[in-house]
Amino acid sequence: MISVLIADDQALVRGALRALLNLEDDISVVAEVGRGDELVEALRLHPADVAVVDIEMPGLDGISATVAVCEAGLDTKVLIVTTFGRPGYVQRALAAGAKGFIVKDTPADELANAIRTISSGGQVVDPALATQSLFSGANPLTKREQELLLIAEDGLTIAEIAGQVFLSEGTVRNHLSSAIGKTDATTRAQAAHIARENGWL
Incomplete structure (x- = not known):
């Protein structure tokens, strides 16, 4: 069973993701948080194989929260799921240690498969965003x-x-x-x- 923690500041989104993922035979949502700065503590209380993390949250944004998870030495792998499909976000998220980046309009079965892939050690990036990211180049700003x-x-x-x-x-x-x-x-x-x-x- 793959354990999942959901981090998103919108309660409706968290509820929808929980309901969709709990329909899968091999995935179980163990906890939810609504703020980025609650993620590390929640993962200590409810260890999860994969954290499904939104980018824009209060406290800490999803990318900073990913850095915090990695720095805390937790075994949880982070999948960024966001409304904001911006190429620079993909680069920053992967550099921060995220193992995947997909947009929220991804079909439920693809989200579940992304979680499975990441849990087993792979990486997943939305194909259209990966292409945009490749052609947009690196962040030019210091x-x-x-x-x-x-x-x-x-x-x-x-x-x-x-x-x-x-x-x-x-x-x-x-x-x-x-x-x-x-x-x-x-x-x-x-x-x-x-x-x-x-x-x-």
């Missing part, structure tokens, strides 16, 4: 550029951003200018939007 674009999304001025990250205004301006260039944008807000659409943030 960690610092990603950090500053995330802050810039809130509409802060250069001075406010600089104060928040303890850098000079000139340094912040240079990093943001670089990010704008790399995303072919004309403003900080547009650069942040493009980066988010590509799954780079």
Whole structure:
């Protein structure tokens, strides 16, 4: 029997996934959580072979939660299941240690097969996303550029951003200018939007 833990902030989605997976003879859902920062503790209380994890959750996003699972040394393998089929997310999730990445409109039998594959040591990536990911290339943004674009999304001025990250205004301006260039944008807000659409943030 393959044990599964579901992490998704939408109760209806968790319930639907639980109901679908419990129809399988060889899969059993042992626990659910609604926040990314609850995942590691839940897995310690309810060890699972596979964690089915959403990307966008409060506390910790799915990618950060995957890193936490790996750093905790747990044997659980992570399958990211998300509404947001962005190529950059695939790259970031796999780099974080996830063993699979599929979108939520995947048919139930394919989800079950993905769980079986991952449980037995394989990897699964949605074919269309894998192709997009291959052709979109790696995330061009540095960690610092990603950090500053995330802050810039809130509409802060250069001075406010600089104060928040303890850098000079000139340094912040240079990093943001670089990010704008790399995303072919004309403003900080547009650069942040493009980066988010590509799954780079």
